Amino acid sequence: MIHSEMKKVIGLVLLVAAVLAYAFIPVDSKKTIVIDAGHGGKDPGVQIEELLEKEIVQNIALKIKEFGESPDCEVVLLREDDSFMSLADRVARVNALQPDLMLSLHVNQSDNAAANGIEMYVSKENAFYEASKREARRLSAEMEKGLLEMRGIKEANFFVLKNSEAPALLLDMGFLSNSSDKEYITSESGQEQLALLISNYLRE
Numbered sequence: 001m002i003h004s005e006m007k008k009v010i011g012l013v014l015l016v017a018a019v020l021a022y023a024f025i026p027v028d029s030k031k032t033i034v035i036d037a038g039h040g041g042k043d044p045g046v047q048i049e050e051l052l053e054k055e056i057v058q059n060i061a062l063k064i065k066e067f068g069e070s071p072d073c074e075v076v077l078l079r080e081d082d083s084f085m086s087l088a089d090r091v092a093r094v095n096a097l098q099p100d101l102m103l104s105l106h107v108n109q110s111d112n113a114a115a116n117g118i119e120m121y122v123s124k125e126n127a128f129y130e131a132s133k134r135e136a137r138r139l140s141a142e143m144e145k146g147l148l149e150m151r152g153i154k155e156a157n158f159f160v161l162k163n164s165e166a167p168a169l170l171l172d173m174g175f176l177s178n179s180s181d182k183e184y185i186t187s188e189s190g191q192e193q194l195a196l197l198i199s200n201y202l203r204e
Helices: 001-022 053-068 088-095 129-143 161-162 177-187 188-203
Strands: 029-038 073-076 099-108 118-122 151-155 168-175
Touching: 001 129, 029 053, 029 088, 053 073, 053 151, 053 168, 053 188, 073 177, 073 188, 088 161, 099 177, 118 129, 129 168, 129 188, 161 168, 177 188
Parallel strands: 029 073, 029 099, 099 168, 118 151
Antiparallel strands: 118 168
16 A cells, blocks of 8 residues: 555656656747848839949848847848849748748938938738837837937838738838938948847847
8 A cells, every 4th residue: 555655656746847847848939030121133222323222221131140140039031132022922921931020121212312310110000010119119229329310110001011910110221312321321331230230139
C-alpha cells in the first residue's frame, strides 16, 4: 500500500515538474516587419532632375534591413531591386506574411519650395487603426531625434494603408523639392541616419 501511494506521489511530482518546465519554455516573440519601398520599375515616383524617389527609398530600405534585422526582428523587403509591383500585389504579399507592422517608404514634393520635413500617415479604414496610431507615435518620437523636422501624423486612405491586414504606416522622408531636404535624403550619410532611426524604432 505504501509502495502504491509512493508511486502516486512520485507520478504527481513528475507531472507538476513537466507542467512547470513547459510553462517556462520561451515563446517565440520574433517580430516580422515588412518594408515597402514605394514605386519601382516603370513607376519612378517623385522625380527632380535626375533624382528618383524609387531609388532613394530602395537604398534606405536596404539599409533598414542591414541595420534593423536581429534575432528578435525579421525585416522583409517587398522589393530589393528596381522592380515594379502593383499596389494589389504589395498588399497581397503583406497579408500573406501577416507581419507585426507594414512600413511604406516614400519621399515628398511640393510646389512650395519651402515645404520641408517628414510626414507620417495612417488610415482610419485599416482594421488595426489604433495600433497603427500607437506605432506612428513611437516612430515619430524616434524620427524627431534626426535632422529633419517632423510635420506630424496625418490620416489618408492610401491603398496600402487601408488594405494591409496589419498595423500600417506610410512615411514621407522629406521633400525632394526642398533644397535642404534634397541634399540630406540623397546623401549616403543622410540615408544612413534615416535608416538608423527607423531601425532603432524597430528594435525597441
